[in-house]
Amino acid sequence: MRIWGKFFGFAIGFMFGRIIGGIIGLWLGHLYDKKRDELSAVIGKGSDRQSLFFNTTFAVMGHVAKASGQVTADDIRMASALMDQLQLKGQARRDAQDAFTQGKASDFDLTACLRTFRLISMGRRELLQMFLEIQIQTALSDAKLDAQEHAILSTIAKELGYSQAQLDELLKRWQGEFNFHRGGQNQQTSVEDAYKVLGVSDSDSDQQIKRAYRKLMNEHHPDKLVAKGLPAEMMELAKRKAQDIQRAYERVKQDRAMK
Template identity: 25%
Template structure:
């Protein structure tokens, strides 16, 4: 993550403002300037000291994800060992973060827990950047649900936050229910992955499978110039879609 060195070194002249900027500034130990400001220390920073659009997207995703995970982990008053393990799994397995990046994520998580900013404030700023990228929204919803269910169930307070995220992200109730069923047994998880139900016809399943495979195909994801964290996460999603369809085909004898 090329942006990480700039953050740690405090060389950024223009970065994100808002609630995510406050948490990132505390985590990195220096103050960021809102990207909309016209002047920074009486002069514009050098091009090498600014974030590219992709780097800024990475910073927003990284800060928002771990800030929102912190708030939802603390929803019941205490962060449990199971929730911590789920967050660590997200860092290591899904995002493939190195040790330096893991420590940065932990710092953001810790500062966000005690931040005066709300879960909704983080979600709104995240959505302002990724509103046109539903795949990334779904990936974040997935990990929020995974951490919420890490203790074996989703509490009422966690559910309030999750449902608030669905409203902010314009994420449908049907998609939320299907995604939730991956972690809280309500329907067959393989149908949830394909965004279908057990009454769907074989032809509808096949159409949905092809649609999702096209959306999450590694070549298509990489062609969008998305941050590297998304690419690995999307590749895992691609494999999950294939596994789900293979299992349903076996169950149905297709």
């Protein structure tokens, strides 16, 4: 049991409020020690950030896939394609499948799962956003979003510290990315969706577009994400995301004759 929080809390409280201040400081220190003990207990069970990110990702994917009432063929194909993309084999693939199945269970506690994940992630924004984007991809695997899927995504976003407006912006960007891939050589469609991928509009200045591009590349840099806790198996996702951002930026530059 930790006592340093209690000790320093009492000492500081006593300094400013004598006995009453010391008692208040002792109580606040107790809360601090308790929170640190809870965090240590979770980490002590072997749930480091990388393994927790991996397992939570596939568990919540299973829960999102079940949102419409049943897991569809598109959901299964998307999950399998993600496992293939990550080159998951043997035990790693079985772990992902087990987590996905766990998330489909009727008694799966989404809120508790997300709160543990956010706690272990230490509020690392880039890591949380990568996680949220994977769940958005799951919900939109059939190119549509029903009310129940949107409600679950809203819960996920809220528990990870994102507002509804921020979630809506991410949804718009991912939809643009989906269409950008599907558009292929259709130049008009590609440039419209390229703007969405970057989260900008054709009315923005060249400088605004450059800033948006640099910000996105910084947020999705594979090495940076791995250093913050992204499992090494999922680096391929970060690389693909960075490539999509780069392609979208090049398409916008071409359209605007930017240097």
